[in-house]
Amino acid sequence: MQTRFITVFFFGTLLATGAARAQDVMDGQRIARTWCSGCHKVDAREQKVGNDAVPSFSSIAQLNSTTAMSLAAFLSTSHGRMPDYSLSRIEIQNVSAYILSLRKAR
Numbered sequence: 189m190q191t192r193f194i195t196v197f198f199f200g201t202l203l204a205t206g207a208a209r210a211q212d213v214m215d216g217q218r219i220a221r222t223w224c225s226g227c228h229k230v231d232a233r234e235q236k237v238g239n240d241a242v243p244s245f246s247s248i249a250q251l252n253s254t255t256a257m258s259l260a261a262f263l264s265t266s267h268g269r270m271p272d273y274s275l276s277r278i279e280i281q282n283v284s285a286y287i288l289s290l291r292k293a294r
Contacts, residue, residue, distance in 0.1 A: 215279075216286030220245060223273050224283075232290070249290035259284035 220230040229244035248254055263280045266272040275283065 212282045212285045213289045214286075216282035216284065216289075219275070219279055219283050220286055223275075227270075245287050246290045249287050250292065254287070254291070256281075256284050256288060259287055 217231070220228070224230050224245070225234075227239040227242045229246070232244075232246050260280050263275055263283060264277075
């Protein structure tokens, strides 16, 4: 009986973690559409190109240097070429998760 409980608990935890991760990506996409789409193409399905002088989120995701840590560092630092939206730590994690979700399998 105890083994069954542990198994159910383990798989339930995995499902809950997956659901939370999916929501983070969706929230990151929402934030990106709200704050970033004026310059960046944030969604491959968009017809709008954004600004040709800035990379799309999809192209950012394909860079070897793009990691959750590098995105967090970039998004939490003010840059002269990018508006400072002062995203919260959670918002940065969500936008980073969204960008990383665009990475194509290599």
